[in-house]
Structure formats: structure tokens, C-alpha cells
Amino acid sequence: MTLAVDSLRFRYGKGEELFDGLTHAFTPGAVTALTGPSGRGKSTLLYVLGLLLTPSSGSVLIDGREASRLRDGARSGLRASTIGFVFQDSELDPHRTVIDSVLEPALYAGHRKRAMVGRARELLTEFGLEHRADHRPGQVSGGQAQRLAICRALLNDPPIVLADEPTGNLDRGNAELVLDALCGAARARDHTVVIATHDPYVLTRVDEVVEL
Numbered sequence: 080m081t082l083a084v085d086s087l088r089f090r091y092g093k094g095e096e097l098f099d100g101l102t103h104a105f106t107p108g109a110v111t112a113l114t115g116p117s118g119r120g121k122s123t124l125l126y127v128l129g130l131l132l133t134p135s136s137g138s139v140l141i142d143g144r145e146a147s148r149l150r151d152g153a154r155s156g157l158r159a160s161t162i163g164f165v166f167q168d169s170e171l172d173p174h175r176t177v178i179d180s181v182l183e184p185a186l187y188a189g190h191r192k193r194a195m196v197g198r199a200r201e202l203l204t205e206f207g208l209e210h211r212a213d214h215r216p217g218q219v220s221g222g223q224a225q226r227l228a229i230c231r232a233l234l235n236d237p238p239i240v241l242a243d244e245p246t247g248n249l250d251r252g253n254a255e256l257v258l259d260a261l262c263g264a265a266r267a268r269d270h271t272v273v274i275a276t277h278d279p280y281v282l283t284r285v286d287e288v289v290e291l
Contacts, residue, residue, distance in 0.1 A: 080141065080161060080239060081104065081140070081141070081142055081143065081271070082105045082107075082139075082141055082271045083102075083104040083105065083140040084098075084101055084127075084137060084138065084139055085102050085137055085138045086102055087102070087127070087134050087139070088100055088101075088135045088137055089123060089124075089132065089135050090135045091123075097119070097124075097291075098120060098137075101137070101291075102137075105271050105273055107238075107269050107271045108265055108270070108271075109266075109272070109286035110262055110265045110284070110285040110287070111273050111285060111287040112274050112276050112281055112282055112285040112288045113274065113275045113276070113291060114276065114282065115290050115291035117277075119291040120291055122167065122243050124275070124291065125242075125273065127147070128239075128241055128273060129162050129164050129241050130146060130149075130162070131164075133147055133148070134147055141157065141239070155187075160188055161237055161238055161239055162237055162240075163231075163232035163233055163234070163235065163237035163239070164232055164243075165228050165229055165240070165242035165245050166228060167243040171216035171227060171228065173215060173217055176215060177211050177212055177215070177216065177227055178212040178213065180216060180227065181199045181231045182196065182234065183231065184231055185198075185235055190235070195234065198234060199230070199234060202233060202234065206226040206227075206230055206257075206260075207226070208223060208226055208227060211223060222248050222253055225246075225257070226249075226253060226256070226257065228245075229242075233260065236264075236268065238268075238271065239271045239272075239273075240265075240271070241273050244276055245258075245261070245276075246278050254278070254281075265286075
């Protein structure tokens with residue numbers, strides 16, 4: 080599945096305009112890093128790509144189709160079926176168990192919970208978190224929460240994965256584990272993976288870089 084932006088611009092209210100008419104096609108099967116100084120809009124661009132924000136002008140194209148101007152319901156359905164998102168602060172529901180938080184995207188996409196529990200437990204095991212499945216997010220460390228966010232993003236095997244500073248709270252060993260999973264999703268599954276980052280180590284692992 081292809082992901083591209085055409086003549087993209089974004090502005091928060093009356094603030095500074097971002098992206099300067101960016102046109103770029105992200106490569107399926109590759110990991111692309113978004114880099115640049117603070118304030119250049121790395122995280123904002125991920126939110127625009129993920130159809131959580133609407134550009135001021137220009138387009139987000141998914142499989143060649145203008146996606147950013149769809150009605151709210153259509154955008155939500157497209158997000159649920161095609162996009163996995165790793166938020167910078169993990170965004171885990173404090174009132175639900177870890178495994179229920181990981182399973183959330185499957186429910187949004189219309190899958191039955193029972194059918195996806197096995198996949199969720201496989202991911203938790205892959206990331207060394209199987210012993211935390213029945214804990215609450217408040218009972219796990221920041222690094223574990225970030226790995227849980229990766230599990231959640233990968234649960235539905237989405238063709239587009241967007242990750243906001245996914246190694247920010249991780250030591251090198253866990254950063255390698257996360258990047259192995261993201262790179263594997265791209266290269267083995269031909270998915271499009273986009274990472275917003277300021278981590279020099281991430282830049283040694285990606286295929287392409289877009290500097291904002």
C-alpha cells in the first residue's frame with residue numbers, strides 16, 4: 080500500500096506554517112525517518128499522515144486516493160484498517176489490562192477479540208512482556224509501556240506503520256528489539272514504516288531520511 084503527500088502544508092491556528100508544500104512518496108518495504116530540529120513538525124507530520132489532523136492545504140494520498148479530506152467516519156475506518164500508530168507517550172488506557180490495551184486496534188477494525196488474543200500474546204512474548212499481560216499500564220515501566228505500544232501498533236499487521244520517537248524511553252537493547260520489529264514489518268511484509276526521531280541510532284537502521 081502506498082503513502083504519499085502532495086504540496087502539503089499545515090498550520091496550527093495563526094501559528095507558523097509547517098512543511099513548505101512538501102511532496103514526497105514513502106517507499107513500501109522501507110523504513111523512512113523524519114528528522115529535523117525541534118519545532119519543524121516531525122510529530123505533526125505523523126498525525127497528518129495518520130489522518131488525525133487535516134492539512135491546511137495539499138493532500139495525503141493512500142494508494143493514490145485522497146484520504147485527508149474524507150469525512151470523519153471514512154477516515155476513522157481507513158485508520159483502523161490500514162494504519163498502526165505508535166504514540167510518543169504510549170497512550171495506554173490506565174483502566175484496562177495490558178493485553179486489552181494491545182487488543183484495542185483489533186476491535187476498532189471489526190475483529191473478534193477471541194480471534195486476536197493469540198496474536199496479541201505472540202507479540203507480548205516477542206517483546207518480553209508476556210508476564211505483564213494481566214497488569215495495568217500503571218504497573219509497567221516507561222520502557223515496557225513503549226514496547227506495549229509497538230505491540231498494539233503491529234497487532235493488525237497494518238500496511239502503514241507510523242511511530243513517534245519509538246526508542247525515546249528505551250535502552251540500546253530494547254531499541255534494537257523495537258527497530259528489528261519495525262524493520263521486519265517493512266522489509267519482510269512490504270509495509271510502509273515512517274518514524275519521527277531525533278535518535279542517531281535510529282538513523283543507522285533506516286532506509287531513507289526526510290529532513291524537515
